[in-house]
């Protein structure tokens with residue numbers, strides 16, 4: 001299994017153009033490492049690529065092209081030089097009603113055009129409380145992985161993101177994260193997938209990343225709010241790359 005660790009910045013719908021310029025001025029060369037992936041708002045993607053950063057998008061369409069106002073296709077993202085697309089983020093699942101089937105179709109489109117996928121899975125607070133976390137993870141993973149070949153599966157990185165931890169400051173314990181990732185690995189093994197890269201996401205910041213980085217089955221982090229401050233994000237990148 002690959003030991004490389006990754007850190008992905010999901011900038012969501014944040015930062016205006018002036019703030020992006022300040023961000024570039026504060027960011028350092030180390031962030032151009034291929035294990036660091038920036039996912040800015042689509043509008044800023046070309047700037048990140050021009051500056052030499054590994055760049056992904058926050059979602060891509062389930063369709064290849066056509067009359068889908070406001071959508072961005074995987075082939076468009078790949079053709080400009082994006083390397084990754086985040087799919088199945090809970091904000092897309094919950095606020096934009098993306099079902100497991102839609103997520104699976106988006107993954108198919110992305111892989112058809114050689115875009116690597118960061119697939120987000122994770123339970124809500126209610127699902128955790130009523131003991132269905134394992135079933136939720138299985139359902140979300142199965143929808144995607146049953147359609148993939150072994151080669152294709154290698155292009156899908158998973159981000160375990162408990163919904164109740166996103167943007168809330170509540171982080172599971174290291175033991176809880178380890179258990180969830182073990183569960184994901186067991187589910188993947190049942191589909192014949194023995195090698196996987198699994199990130200943790202949900203309120204990771206410059207104060208807790210060193211402790212979270214101790215979890216032995218975590219292959220890196222998906223960071224939201226804390227990646228918006230270049231100085232803080234740099235200190236987190238240093239923890240992951242060292």
Ligand code: PGA
Nearest residue numbers: 166167202203223224225
């Ligand atoms: P957060 O977001 O770090 O702000 O909790 C993580 C995410 O949504 O990917």
